[in-house]
Amino acid sequence: MRSFYEFFAGGGMARAGLGSGWQCMFANDFDLKKGVVYRRNWGDDELRTGDIRAIMPSDLPGMADLAWASFPCQDLSLAGGGAGLKGERSGTFWPFWDLMSSLNAEKRGPRMIVLENVCGTLSSHSGKDFVAIGGALRKQGYRFGALVVDAALFLPQSRPRLFVVGVRDDVAVPPELLAEKAQDPWHTKQLRAAYEKLPAAAKAKWLWWRLPKPPQRSASLADLIEKEPTGVEWHSPAETEKLLGMMSAINLAKVEKAKLAGRVMVGGVYKRTRPNEDGVKVQRAEIRFDDISGCLRTPAGGSSRQVIVVVDGDQVRSRLISTRETARLMGLPDSYHLPPSYNEAYHLTGDGVAVPVVRHLAHHLFEPILGSNNRVREAA
Incomplete structure (x- = not known):
């Protein structure tokens, strides 16, 4: 059973996408009304409702395989005010990252970290916010790459979203999950342009994720x-x-x-x-x-x-x-x-993440990485 923390959890759509083969160890959302819905669908054992700034590392049990964070998009959206990661809402990425940094200092940082947000993250502040995210991952010892996935591949809804997938340096990545260069449709022109703006130290940690394209959608x-x-x-x-x-x-x-x-x-x-x-x-x-x-x-x-x-x-x-x-x-x-x-x-x-997109990423990326490392650990 793989384990995860779910931050900015909303109604638990990332949890729904990960599926029954994953155990939620901790969940958090600021919105009390969303918390009611989360508990009704998933129970109340893991959820803590409140400001992420009030969460301490001691509140997070054990060491999770994955930490998921769909942090607020308003300041990164093209329709927003342009405050980016300095904004009151999207800026909550930093308290989340402080928690991840503290867990790493305690030698229990998640093996994988997944950040989900709007594609405006790539161009916010002329790309500086994406550079900041990449720098944060690098400094905490994570290799990382990003994908843009449109829910329209799975569902009849146009919903492109950015997924930044970080893997801890000591976690092996099966070579078949990596590509030598950008691939369509996952690595868009906008994403490639954001990658080019990364400093050399961050580029050295970059991974071009290889992901199969799903079967053609039949539902309208x-x-x-x-x-x-x-x-x-x-x-x-x-x-x-x-x-x-x-x-x-x-x-x-x-x-x-x-x-x-x-x-x-x-x-x-x-x-x-x-x-x-x-x-x-x-x-x-x-x-x-x-x-x-x-x-x-x-x-x-x-x-x-x-x-x-x-x-x-x-x-x-x-x-x-x-x-x-x-x-x-x-x-x-x-x-x-x-x-x-x-x-x-x-x-x-409207605030959530498309469930089948999460399932596709989990099945073709997260689970092969974590499964490979579980076999290594068992053999050792």
Whole structure:
């Protein structure tokens, strides 16, 4: 049984992705409401709810194989204020890292450390924040590499995320898990550019992870839509007409094309502020009919909640996406308990990590590394 700590745990989606072959030794999240959901789904034995700055090394039991940290993205996001790792929220990476450093000083640092965040981490502060993360890993004796994985490879949701995977220097990495150079689709142009900005000492610790591409995804957005949605109601014809009235000619043409598809078409809509033909900023409704959802985001207002449009011939209906549908888009089973509040459930799922992405990384990277080292230890 492999062991792990789960920091910035949210609803425990990293835990869901790691699966039953992993034992959670400790979990932490600042959000009390998320803590309620975590405990309902996973029990209350491992979770400590509260500020990560208040956690001491003595609170962390034993020595975990892996420490997972999906630290807050707001200051690293392209839509954020640009504070980066100096920001109040994303800057909580540093208290987490202080804990990892303390564990290393006690000779019980995790064998692997995985950091998950938005791809804006690569370019934040002109790449300096990514350099800082790499420097932190290097100084604590970890070799590391990074991958960009889009959940759309596994689920009908566009959700590219950065995963930085660090391995302690004394942990052997099977050679078949390493590539000589960057590989598509995991090492994007943006990631390669961030790597080039690393100083020589960090580059000397860099690993190009080799990861197989998953089988072609078969599920579409329409497959995940509830026939009888829970917690939301269909818009009235007038409300749907108003939504269509917010679309540009290009987006309205997409709706008209969907009417001719000969099957039920489901499109995802986000409302965004765009300049009109006169250069005046107006709120627009933008739709996509490519069988995937737009990226779920933590709602900070009505415009960030995704609306779906269902087109069946000439019939066009619209409504908010349901919270169960958002959970499905994150790869959570229908047995997963969501908060009863729409906003809290959307916040929980929009803040999470896609479950099958974690499982793919665990199966093809984490477990082979840790399994190889377990055999070495047993033989010794």
